[in-house]
Amino acid sequence: MHTVLVVIHAASGTIGLLLALPVLLAPKRRGRHTLLGRVYAGATVGLSLSAFGLFAYDPAHLWGLAVLGALTLGWLVGGLWFARRRPRGFGPRGWRIWHLNLMGSTVIAFVTGFAVQMSGGHLAAWLTPTVLGSLLIARTTAREVARAPRRVAVATTS
Template sequence: MRSVLVVIHALSGISGLLLALPVLLAPKRRGRHTRLGWAYAASALGLSLSALGLFALEPARLWGLAVLGALTLGWLIGGLWIARRRPRSLGARGWRIWHLNLMGSTVIAFVTGFAVQMTDGNLIAWLAPTAIGSALIARRTAQEVARRPRRVAVHPA
């Protein structure tokens, strides 16, 4: 069982890392962004669930993996829910800001997991992706907030 979970975890991690940048760079509208986004979401789901499964097998050793897996799963579910529902209570474009922050957080989790694995758990590997990724998300959020709302042409009846 452990071997199956490790393979799922590794394949999900690789595919998520490979898909993250194309999803982030794709124009934010239906089409390419949506298709790539669903593939990325499947990777994040596989990564999160396999992380929790691995933790169940070795809880004392893999508690950090469980925390990262649970957070990633929460951010993923929240990001997808927001994008699908687009709640009016968040304002005209508020859903986009929430989606950006939640899904951006999943990307940080992918990068953190990779960095921690490659450095054998170095503390900087745990902290640097969050510091850098949070700054990038904050910058993109500020750009989204500053965007002028689309004007809808109103024609007299």
């Protein structure tokens, strides 16, 4: 069973890493973005669930994997919820900003996992993707906020 979990984890991680950039760069409308996004979401679920299974085999050493898996799954669920529900209480484009931040966080998790694996668990591999990814998300969020229509206050006279 351990080997099956490792294969699922590696395959899901590979698919997620390969699809992250195309999903991020695809025009944000129905079609390519949603199709690639669904496959990416499936890879994210596979990665997270296999992380929990692998954690069960060696909790003392793989606790970081379980934490990253839980966070990633939470970010995915939140990102999908905002994309499907598009709640209006967050402003005209607020749902997009939440979706972008949450799904961007899943990409950071994929890159972090890959970096940690390739570096043998070096601390920089845990921190660098988060710092760089957060800066990219912040820049993209600022652009999205700037594109949002401005509410104009109308002054009334008595």
